[in-house]
Amino acid sequence: MQLHDVCLAGAVAAVMLTAVVVEEPAAMSATAVKAVMEIQPRPECTAPPLSGHIVDVTLADMGSGTTGPSPGSYGTPGPYGTMTGGLSSHDMRMTLSVTPATVPAGTVSLRVSNKGRLAHEVVVLPLPSGQTVGQRVADSDEQRIDEAGSLGEASHNCAAGAGEGIDPSSMGWTTLMLRPGRYELVCNFPGHYDSGMYAELNVTK
Numbered sequence: 001m002q003l004h005d006v007c008l009a010g011a012v013a014a015v016m017l018t019a020v021v022v023e024e025p026a027a028m029s030a031t032a033v034k035a036v037m038e039i040q041p042r043p044e045c046t047a048p049p050l051s052g053h054i055v056d057v058t059l060a061d062m063g064s065g066t067t068g069p070s071p072g073s074y075g076t077p078g079p080y081g082t083m084t085g086g087l088s089s090h091d092m093r094m095t096l097s098v099t100p101a102t103v104p105a106g107t108v109s110l111r112v113s114n115k116g117r118l119a120h121e122v123v124v125l126p127l128p129s130g131q132t133v134g135q136r137v138a139d140s141d142e143q144r145i146d147e148a149g150s151l152g153e154a155s156h157n158c159a160a161g162a163g164e165g166i167d168p169s170s171m172g173w174t175t176l177m178l179r180p181g182r183y184e185l186v187c188n189f190p191g192h193y194d195s196g197m198y199a200e201l202n203v204t205k
């Protein structure tokens with residue numbers, strides 16, 4: 001290869017590189033805009049004013065953000081329903097986050113917002129001393145953990161207390177009397193605990 005060809009090849013490579021660099025942010029921003037539009041539909045409901053100390057609980061699954069697989073690859077009701085169709089929930093990363101993570105004892109209201117593409121719930125369990133969140137073992141058949149000792153739950157779509165689950169882009173809430181101690185908030189839909197849906201709530205004196 002002559003020097004001239006080398007220079008030419010280099011110039012072509014530089015142009016191609018520039019093209020890639022210029023093109024990528026544009027493509028990403030288009031995707032991001034699309035994703036933002038998709039994950040911010042009009043909320044189905046908002047929680048009413050709640051009593052006591054408010055704890056905001058945010059539920060999410062991989063369909064929530066821009067980093068997951070393409071929209072509609074799961075979370076879309078299939079022939080077997082959203083829970084069991086297509087991908088196993090074990091393949092997904094799901095999250096449950098609590099803000100603030102520490103509240104004083106007494107009346108505590110959980111205000112739960114489902115940012116995911118699947119229905120979720122929040123169940124409040126006591127966390128025994130010496131145990132950390134995420135250590136419970138789900139039943140191998142049901143893929144759910146034991147809810148014994150539950151202090152309450154927010155699983156009613158757009159309403160208080162227990163129900164069939166909080167829909168995507170919707171909310172649920174519940175008001176509890178909590179003694180000082182450590183609690184584990186979980187989503188106990190099949191497979192969701194093992195997929196990461198647990199968080200600690202500390203209640204101080």
Ligand SMILES: [Cu+2]
Pocket residue numbers: 094119120121187188189192197
């Ligand atoms: Cu869940």
